[in-house]
Amino acid sequence: MIFAKKAGEPIGHWFQAGRLAFIALYAITLITAFGWLTSNIRQIGPENRAVVLAFGAIDRIQNSGLLLAWPQPFEQVIIVPAADRIVDRTVQTLIRPKDVEQRGFSYMADDATAGQGYLLTGDFGVVQIGVHLFYKVTDPYAYVMQGEHIQFALDRIVERSAVIVSASRDLDTILVARPELVGSSAESAQKREQLRNDLVRTINQSLSSLQQSGANLGIRVDRVDIQPNLPVEAVDAFNAVLTASQLAKQTIAEANNKAAEIRQKANQVSDSILQEAKAKANERLAKAQTDTATIHGLATNQTALSDPGLLWRLYRQRINTILSKAGSVTTVNPEDDSRLILQGKQP
Numbered sequence: 001m002i003f004a005k006k007a008g009e010p011i012g013h014w015f016q017a018g019r020l021a022f023i024a025l026y027a028i029t030l031i032t033a034f035g036w037l038t039s040n041i042r043q044i045g046p047e048n049r050a051v052v053l054a055f056g057a058i059d060r061i062q063n064s065g066l067l068l069a070w071p072q073p074f075e076q077v078i079i080v081p082a083a084d085r086i087v088d089r090t091v092q093t094l095i096r097p098k099d100v101e102q103r104g105f106s107y108m109a110d111d112a113t114a115g116q117g118y119l120l121t122g123d124f125g126v127v128q129i130g131v132h133l134f135y136k137v138t139d140p141y142a143y144v145m146q147g148e149h150i151q152f153a154l155d156r157i158v159e160r161s162a163v164i165v166s167a168s169r170d171l172d173t174i175l176v177a178r179p180e181l182v183g184s185s186a187e188s189a190q191k192r193e194q195l196r197n198d199l200v201r202t203i204n205q206s207l208s209s210l211q212q213s214g215a216n217l218g219i220r221v222d223r224v225d226i227q228p229n230l231p232v233e234a235v236d237a238f239n240a241v242l243t244a245s246q247l248a249k250q251t252i253a254e255a256n257n258k259a260a261e262i263r264q265k266a267n268q269v270s271d272s273i274l275q276e277a278k279a280k281a282n283e284r285l286a287k288a289q290t291d292t293a294t295i296h297g298l299a300t301n302q303t304a305l306s307d308p309g310l311l312w313r314l315y316r317q318r319i320n321t322i323l324s325k326a327g328s329v330t331t332v333n334p335e336d337d338s339r340l341i342l343q344g345k346q347p
Contacts, residue, residue: 040069047085051078051144081137091131091158125171130227135219142218161202175228
């Protein structure tokens with residue numbers, strides 16, 4: 001049975017629902033169409049710039065401000081960093097995997113894993129260098145064309161540059177592995193300061209080579225932060241060497257202090273002996289001069305013949321004193337040879 005709507009009869013609920021659904025669908029379609037038309041109309045911030053592709057080809061670059069572009073697929077908008085914005089990135093290829101690091105040198109899964117994260121120095125040492133890059137986008141077209149390949153290529157370039165820079169230096173010019181040698185090598189300290197600049201220069205040279213070969217990445221590295229470390233297995237060995245060196249320095253310092261103390265005491269004893277000897281020498285010299293003053297005066301007068309009877313006068317003055325100290329005295333006339341005095345025991 002078919003029912004037809006007569007004139008003047010009220011509209012059914014299903015009809016009203018259908019009409020409302022149509023109106024809603026129509027409104028949604030209009031809103032969606034408007035959103036699609038305005039999808040590439042956006043505000044570009046000062047830290048970014050937009051590269052507009054028209055049907056897949058690079059059309060123009062829009063700096064900060066309001067961007068007016070046709071919706072996709074007519075035009076595609078790709079946001080890239082502004083010219084003065086610095087982008088940072090940590091190079092993952094120079095980081096040794098944690099599971100391999102925990103296993104140490106004894107774990108060798110394969111050749112790539114065994115040496116991953118290690119760099120060989122010019123003196124055949126092994127070092128780990130963590131690199132954090134800071135770069136700018138200099139060519140937005142090349143940057144967009146390379147796309148997701150940039151990060152992988154940049155990691156390989158940094159890894160290659162780190163190998164070159166590390167191989168051109170010894171271990172002590174990369175990090176302070178042996179502090180006992182730091183004070184004696186000012187050149188090593190200067191090379192440690194120059195390490196960052198050399199790494200930046202080597203990376204930019206590789207980027208320039210890619211640009212000349214037609215594989216421009218569109219970036220330039222401004223600076224790098226590096227964190228050199230020794231392998232975990234070598235830290236204990238270097239610490240042992242450092243401890244032994246410090247102990248040797250301490251022992252040498254104690255020996256020098258003791259030697260200085262002994263030397264000081266010896267100098268004091270030596271000075272005392274010298275002063276005492278000089279004092280005794282002066283005393284003996286004064287006594288000798290006093291004892292010989294009379295004889296010197298008599299010798300001078302005798303030589304000058306100023307007093308011919310001096311000797312006999314002195315003899316007569318002092319003979320009594322001399323003879324008084326003798327137990328017995330025997331006198332002999334020097335002109336009488338009838339008597340002879342023989343040496344022998346006393347009666």
